[in-house]
Amino acid sequence: MENEPECAPRDKEVLEIYKMLVEMADRVSQRRQSANSFYLTVNTAIIGGAAYLSQSAFGDLSTWAVSLAGMAICVLWIRAVVSYKSLNAAKFEVIVALERRLPVSPYKDEWTILDVDGDGKRHKPFHKTEVLVPIVFMCVHGAQILAALPWRSITG
Structure with missing residues (x-):
């Protein structure tokens, strides 16, 4: 690359x-996706297990216990997403601050394009959708608990 301008050693350090x-x-985002896959798998297994228990001789009490465990795991999932x-928000703040010392600012420019007005209407951050998945699972676990209630003796 003969035509590239020479960078000062300090500029090279900033770039590195x-x-x-x-x-x-990027690694944090990959770990986040792995964590979401883990929680999705665990919740799917719990729902299947609770459904099996509800039809087995183990009875409704074990269905409640498993479903409550599923709800607790959903709370942990939401905490992990947040x-x-x-963590990524802090990293991107540091990246954008460092971009001020570089000739280009791709992350700052990307967010400017995604949210031109700064009102958040054009682009919804992924975590707002991502956090809905464990909430849906919590509703399913809650429905399993409600289905396992002895309604005849309650309303009887």
Whole structure:
């Protein structure tokens, strides 16, 4: 690359730090996706297990216990989503601050394009949708608990 301008050693350090931060942010996103896959798998297994228990000799009490465990896991899932979101938000703040020392600002520019008005109407952050998935699972676990209630003796 003969025509590239020479970078000062300090500029090279800033660029290397920038590359490292972007890579770290990508890894956090990958871990977040892995965590979501884990929670999705666990919740699916719990729902299946609770459905099986409701039809077995183990009875309604075990269905309640398993469904309550599923609800607790959903709470942990929501906390994980929020934690990963705040971790990535902090990383991107650092990345955008570092971009001020670089000739281009791709992350800042991307967010400017995604949310031109700054009102959040054009682009909805992924975590707002992502957090709905465990809430849906909580509703399913709650429905399993309600289905296992002895309604005849309650209304009887």
